[in-house]
Amino acid sequence: MQQSITSQIKNEISNTSNNNLFTVKDFLKYGSYDTVKRILIRLNKEEYITRVIDGIYTKTRVSKLTNEIVPTNPHTLALKIADNFSWKIIPTGNHALNLLGLSEQVPTSYEYLSTGPYRTYEYGNTIIKFKNTRSVEINELNDKSSLLISAIRTLGKDNINDEVIHKIKNQLSVNECDLILKESVKITNWIYEVLKEICINA
Structure with a gap:
């Protein structure tokens, strides 16, 4: 069940535009608040997503010029x-x-x-x-x-x-x-x- 929720969340993130931001609330259709929060924290540690500030994340983007993570507007x-x-x-x-x-x-x-x-x-x-x-x-x-x-x-x-x-x-x-x-x-x-x-x- 946990893997299924993770897959659904990753799939939705991969289909969003690069500058989209998201929070736990955006994925509650897939699981409970605590479950989704744990998944986002793990995906951040894996650098699949980037924590912008506490509770808000974005798809990780790396600049081809600087090889650094592209900051959020x-x-x-x-x-x-x-x-x-x-x-x-x-x-x-x-x-x-x-x-x-x-x-x-x-x-x-x-x-x-x-x-x-x-x-x-x-x-x-x-x-x-x-x-x-x-x-x-x-x-x-x-x-x-x-x-x-x-x-x-x-x-x-x-x-x-x-x-x-x-x-x-x-x-x-x-x-x-x-x-x-x-x-x-x-x-x-x-x-x-x-x-x-x-x-x-x-």
Whole structure:
């Protein structure tokens, strides 16, 4: 029975994309929590999978150039942490700008507003921080609306120019713009005015 569960888990892992992350919860259809946990710990020792942080794993990938294990993208890891605990999160600060192509600076700290508790995770030289909030932006808006508002707030009113408007506009469909404007009527007025400018003739 144990071998059968191991085979099923390994088969599912082998069929996932290289950047997929997984936890014990992703394999509970094959066995009990304790059984699956033991199997993942063993597969990690065998280097079939790689432990990213406590409880989260990925398929082991080795770079052909450096012959070292390829690191996981910190934003991908943050999304998996949030998914594992059923949190909703919003990227903030320079990380939000980076995701929208408004900054080329690679952050060393990835910060998020979250519906969960305050938590900090260390991943290599990177810090991932979750800060609890009950704001309208996280509880009532979709992910795209929340990210846009976070990025606009980070830039500040005086730094919104035609280039910024153009870059954001090119990433949105008409339907996305309609939803963003519909959802965002309760937010800070100057940010809503920026959103309207972005969504004109999108």
